[in-house]
């Protein structure tokens with residue numbers, strides 16, 4: 001992990017400047033393609049070129065269980081995590097459908113599901129079976145947090161070996177909005193009720209209970225808010241750690257990483273707290289309905305591409321945003337310039 005982090009370089013801002021200047025030579029009023037222009041600039045900063053291939057994307061879905069599920073903080077039982085892993089393996093989940101639409105290479109990695117899922121293609125890279133119940137104990141030891149981060153790094157290294165030129169990181173883990181809300185409150189000092197939402201579908205009374213469980217965890221756990229590994233170990237989850245590792249690896253290998261919803265953004269914030277240069281490699285796919293997502297996005301000064309009223313996870317919102325990255329690249333590669341098309345570029 002430390003060797004990989006030492007490899008991370010800030011994105012190439014000179015390349016971004018070249019892209020910005022080139023955009024104004026294309027046959028359109030300056031700035032008229034809005035966020036797509038910002039996206040093209042960011043992709044140039046990442047690749048060091050005006051346009052470069054980002055396909056195929058690698059979708060990695062990390063799955064793990066959470067001891068805090070025992071506190072009744074999710075509308076669904078813990079067993080759904082393993083059942084959804086089998087669903088991913090058989091191609092039936094939302095992320096499978098959206099990954100097929102963008103011709104992605106998809107891998108499911110079990111980094112901490114309680115049961116073993118007998119399904120084709122699932123990579124088993126477990127650090128432990130489920131994190132501890134954060135209301136009563138630490139989620140994991142710091143060494144386990146590091147091991148799960150390394151599982152995330154390995155997954156991106158496999159995607160890269162398989163030829164992927166960008167990554168979309170997703171997750172599955174019943175009760176992981178509870179862990180994510182706890183981490184976000186710890187990182188930002190935001191009041192717990194502002195970072196808690198319905199998750200899979202809690203009613204308002206159940207959400208009040210979820211707030212009290214998280215407040216209990218924050219009061220009882222020992223962590224240092226400015227030490228991301230300590231927050232991860234005290235309050236996080238194995239798939240959240242692996243996702244943070246995946247963002248670190250994407251930055252180290254200069255691959256654009258599309259960030260999904262609430263859980264993914266908390267993992268991305270963790271990676272950026274570990275190494276701030278990661279931020280330049282992150283493209284934010286969508287704004288989730290989960291209220292904490294706005295807080296996490298603000299902490300990263302991030303403006304997501306889409307807002308579709310989604311609150312699923314799995315990497316679904318990031319996969320749906322991916323065609324916009326392709327459009328930004330294609331615009332740079334294929335649009336005519338004022339000079340090449342013989343169009344007047346200014347009013348006389």
Ligand SMILES: Cc1cc2ncn([C@H]3O[C@H](COP(=O)(O)O)[C@@H](O)[C@H]3O)c2cc1C
Nearest residue numbers: 074076171172173174175176177199200313
């Ligand atoms: C069938 C099903 C499929 C899912 N796919 C993603 N999640 C999402 O819901 C979970 C987080 O919500 P909470 O904290 O309320 O448990 C995560 O597993 C997340 O990926 C799902 C949840 C369910 C039930």
Ligand SMILES: O=C(O)c1cccnc1
Nearest residue numbers: 261262263288311312313
């Ligand atoms: O935004 C998300 O990623 C999310 C929201 C609710 C439930 N699962 C995931």
